[in-house]
Amino acid sequence: MRSRPWSMAFGLLLSLTLVAACGGDDGGGDGTGTAAGESGAAAATDGEFPLTIEHRFGTTEIPEAPERVVAAGFNDADYALAFGVVPVGVRDFIGTFDEDARPWAQEALAGATPVKVSDRDGVLDYEQIAGARPDLILAYSYLEEDEYETLSQIAPTVVEPNIGSLWEAHTRDVGRALGRSERAEEIVTEVAQHFETTRAAHPEFEGVTLAIQFGVEPEAYYLLEPGDPRIGLFTSLGFVMPETTGEISREQVELLDQELLVVIGDEAAYEADDLLQGLDAVQEGRVVYLGGFETDVAGALGFDSPLSLPYAVDQVAPLLAEALAAGTD
Numbered sequence: 001m002r003s004r005p006w007s008m009a010f011g012l013l014l015s016l017t018l019v020a021a022c023g024g025d026d027g028g029g030d031g032t033g034t035a036a037g038e039s040g041a042a043a044a045t046d047g048e049f050p051l052t053i054e055h056r057f058g059t060t061e062i063p064e065a066p067e068r069v070v071a072a073g074f075n076d077a078d079y080a081l082a083f084g085v086v087p088v089g090v091r092d093f094i095g096t097f098d099e100d101a102r103p104w105a106q107e108a109l110a111g112a113t114p115v116k117v118s119d120r121d122g123v124l125d126y127e128q129i130a131g132a133r134p135d136l137i138l139a140y141s142y143l144e145e146d147e148y149e150t151l152s153q154i155a156p157t158v159v160e161p162n163i164g165s166l167w168e169a170h171t172r173d174v175g176r177a178l179g180r181s182e183r184a185e186e187i188v189t190e191v192a193q194h195f196e197t198t199r200a201a202h203p204e205f206e207g208v209t210l211a212i213q214f215g216v217e218p219e220a221y222y223l224l225e226p227g228d229p230r231i232g233l234f235t236s237l238g239f240v241m242p243e244t245t246g247e248i249s250r251e252q253v254e255l256l257d258q259e260l261l262v263v264i265g266d267e268a269a270y271e272a273d274d275l276l277q278g279l280d281a282v283q284e285g286r287v288v289y290l291g292g293f294e295t296d297v298a299g300a301l302g303f304d305s306p307l308s309l310p311y312a313v314d315q316v317a318p319l320l321a322e323a324l325a326a327g328t329d
Helices: 076-082 103-109 126-131 145-154 167-178 181-201 231-236 250-256 267-271 296-303 308-328
Strands: 051-055 058-062 069-071 136-138 210-214 220-223 246-249 260-264 287-291
Touching (some): 069 076, 126 145, 136 167, 181 231, 210 231, 220 250, 260 308, 267 287, 287 296, 296 308
Parallel strands (some): 210 260, 260 287
Antiparallel strands (some): 051 058, 210 220
16 A cells, blocks of 8 residues: 555654544543634634535535534544544544644544444444444545445445645635634645745755655555655655656666665664675765654654644654765765
8 A cells, every 4th residue: 555645554643733522422422523722613613604515436516514524534533633533433444543642633522532433454444434324525645436435324424526736726625614714725835835834944955866665565665656646745745756766676776876865664674685785875874764653753654734734844854864964964
C-alpha cells in the first residue's frame, strides 16, 4: 500500500489550536460531536442548506447543517477537527501508528475518544456507523462504490471528487459539506503560511534535490513518486524530486544518492544495508532518518491533514537543515 495517506499503513495528518468538546455518546461526550462553545456545526455555518455535493460516485444532498459527523475515511477525523467538529465515530488508521495519541490532534479532541467504526484492519463496521446516528459521513480514502452505497443508506455521505485529492482540496470539500467554506479558505491560508514561513527561514532548501526512500523491502528500494501526498510537504519547502522515482532495484541504489536523502522505515534495517550505507549522501551525513511507521512524524505525513502537516514541518525542517549543513562541512 504505497499511495494515499500513509499509503495508508503510515502511515498518512497544527498550529490551529481549536477548542473542541467530547464526541458522541459512545465517546464519553455530550453526543453533539461539535466544538466547545458552539451549539452545533450549524452554529458557525456560512453556507445555505440544503446543499448538494458532487463527487466521484455521484451527488449527495445534505438537508441541514450536520451536527453528528462520522469520519469513515482513514484521515477524515483530522479534517473534521480542523473545523472544530469532533467526530462521533472514526475509522481505525491501519498500521502500527497509535492515532489515538497523535500529538497534533489532542487539543482539538479535548479528551474525546470517538467510537471506532472499523476493525483494526480498517474494515468498516456498518452497524457501528449506524449506531453513531450520523447526519454526515466523510469518507475520502479507500472507499469502494459498494461501500459508498451502503454508507449513503445510513446518512448523507461525501467522498472525494477525484482519487488523489490533496489536503487543500480535501479541506475545501469538507468545509463545503459542513457549510463552512469561508473557514476552509482560512484554514488553507493558515497552513500555507506555515509552509511559507518555514521556507523563508530556510533558503538553503531551495532547489535541493531530495529523494525519499519509503519502507523496507529486501529486493528493492522505493522512492516516493511526485503524485504521493507526502511529497507535498517537501516541495512546499522548496525541495525538488529526482527524475527517477518509484521502485528501484538494488543494483540502481545510486539513484538514492541525491543532495539529500530522507528515509522512512526501520532505521536499524537501513543501518544493516551495506549498499545504502555506502552512498555518498549517507557517508557525508546528508541523510535524515524519520523512523518507522509507528513514529509521530511518519504518522503526521500519512495523515496529510491541515492539523498534521504543520506539526510535521516543525519536526522535519530542523532535521533537513542539519543534514544539509553536515554535507557542507
